[in-house]
Amino acid sequence: MAKPLLEFTDRGIYCEKGKFYIDPWKPVDDAVITHAHADHAYWGHKRYLAHHLSREVLLYRLGEINLQTVEYGETIVKNGVTISMFPAGHVIGSAQIRVEYKGVVWVVSGDYKTQDDGISTPFEPVKCHHFISECTFGMPVYTWKPQADIFRDVNSWWQSNLEHGLATVIVGYSLGKAQRILQNLDLSLGKVYTHGVIENTNEALRRNGVILNPTERITSESSKEEVRKGIIIAPPSSVGTPWMRKFGPYSFGYCSGWMAIRGAKRRRAADRGFIMSDHADWDGLVSAIDATDCECVYLTHGYTATFTRYLNEIGFNAREVHTLYGGEEEDATVTEKDEKEEISELPKDERSPQLKEAAE
């Protein structure tokens, strides 16, 4: 039997024919990157290929790297294998990677969501034979409300804080959630202030030509009184730190898909939990997979075991794959937390993946 076009190795998803990896977690020569989050874009590869809109964030996060960028739909040929990128709707610049060789098509989803967040290029289903999909929220208890409803809640919470003399701190990770929040706030209520980590990412995106609403970086010179009249966008790592406490009394809202579960919400001890995710919900996953018309779907991270079983029951040919993006539900907390600190916090040996050759 011929080798499959893509296989799962201990460095990441590998295309032997094309001699490149997709989102590898150990140093390789050629890495194709789905998006700039730290669990997908690692440091140390010789050459990187990513979408145009990931350029500045990648350079900001990884320093001087050898980076080539492309548009959605643009075609690159490596050793006879055709590579192209399609919008994944996860964050600005996120892409699904389409790989084709001799008429056989594989698509690697990276992270994705099917809901249009108004800022990332909307997800586009790509027909393929083999689809490698995430399933972070592959449980039927996760279903998202329309974005407009969520931001109605966010904005009325902000307004109520203003009326009660409370500062407003809204928490979401720095690439993705932060911009999504920024673009959907009701700016007639006040100014938007940002934590340095978030503003660095905003600046990188602006250098990339992305138009974002005006923000003001919080520095040691910022007037606490002025900041309290606006809204603060902060990363998860700032929760409970002296940096955050100095704006008190405040109300802090946490934006994450995990907020759908009361227990997870209580654990975060946020004043408000907004159910907002950059990953597809249950229905989104099922419909996205269905739209690919694939012969086989490989589930990489999230509730893989459950979701695989369900897909097989309803007639898909689904397989569970272990990657560093996660095994069963495990990467739950990692993916949505501030990516950098989360990964670097773990000792090296705990990071080594339990890999399994799932493709035959």
Next chain:
Amino acid sequence: MKVFANLFLALDETNKTNEKVKVLKDYFNSVPDTDKMHMLALFTGRKPKRQINATLIRHWAIEASNIPAWLFEESYHVVGDLAETMSLLMPATESSSSKSLTEWIGEINDLADKTEEQKKEWLLASWAMLDSQERFVFNKLLTGSFRVGVSQNLVVKALADVTRIEAPALTHRIMGKWMPEDYTYDQLVEEQTASDDISRPYPFFLAYPIQETSERQKSAEDLSAALGEASDWQAEWKWDGIRAQMIKRDGEIFIWSRGEDLATEKFPELHPFLYGLPDGTVLDGEILSFSNGKPMPFNVLQTRIGRKNISKKILAESPVATIVYDCLEYNGEDIRSKTQTERREILEKLQSQTNDPETFRISSLINFSSWQDLETQREQSRAMIAEGIMLKRKSATYQVGRRRGDWWKWKIDPLSVDAVMVYAQKGHGRRADLYTDYTFAVWDGDKLVPFAKAYSGLTDAEINKVDYFVKRNTLEKFGPVRTVKPELVFEIGFEGINKSSRHKSGIALRFPRILRWRHDKPKEEADTIESLRALLDVGYEGEN
């Protein structure tokens, strides 16, 4: 229901005490009196009777959700709460119910004489007319698992503000066996006398641990600095039994446990002495199993807790008696405002008149001349089958709830062993979808023998790290339980140890909990089953 569902949501959305009290007050001020009483009943653990059994509810919820049963079960493991799982899995609705809490509970109670078919029809129709937050609260009512993140103290505080009745008086008035159907809001706020409900207990006075939050023991010097003169205090052994309040009024007797469960029928051995008390007497003490005049360890008593019928065999194997330490009512008069010493004198007088000194025992006072002296005597605790020492200020009144200042418990160090984690299971509620419940093992030769389960003792950050480890080091899955690569070592503390034929290890621990994570210890250095058995031999167990 909308208002009640919103109350629940608003309480969930704040961690601040003042904010919670405000939310509760707003609720009391906005709903009819009957709703107030129903809410009060629910928030103080008086759930409506379960009218549809949980299996049927679950079954119909799976039907309404239109997913396979196994997927429903897996969702439940992720959510960690049945009512919430059901509300999340059912299709969303746009409708919302205008019926009040009282009306809904009325409908639930009316199900008692309905057929299964009628119950199902009613339930499916009800789900369809509630929005998801209402549905969640409604499911909580139905499944009888009504726990809220609000202490009774906060509810009482809010109610005290609304009614302008002092909190201790209110706490007393909401004790006992009332149900919202037979206790009105007007009755609650009216002046009352003890005769209104002869079964009604007083709120328990609870001691604070002198160690406060740390496991570090306090020395005699610490005590002297914190509590002052030793002569201002009385000391007793801290008995390890069931705290109980025993009432004799108008010829009737009542035994209340601390959880406000009426347990009169569970302890027939105590009835003769209670009937022998003068009317208008309320005693506070501990119920323990006794053998030959000596208390037996808690696990002996445990065999009869939870039994519906107390058989002759049980009565013979673990006969109970009380060790009484306080008197709250005497001659029909509430004497809680008298001093500890005065109440003690009354108690001693009552006890001297009993015909049943075997079952009506009194907690003897420890003679001590100084804190140092007491510290030395405290080392005898385990030999006394006690958990340590209770300190009570001689001038203390009998107060309401857990209060710092006049009553302290000075427990002995827990016993401890270093053990290896071998199984993990997900927790519930705030710990849903996280591996928080662990089974620990010690070495028996080159094999690890599981001997205890423990849930608490780690910080949230540590729990996250263990969870991360479990998910990456699973060897096998059995339903919700995972076999974990034996690697992590923890120090497990416990209050006592007993032989057990029900456990593979042959031992059972009392109150096992995690004291700390031993990052410094490789699994090879964990303790052995022999070291646990050795504890049995030196008499940390009871004689059974």
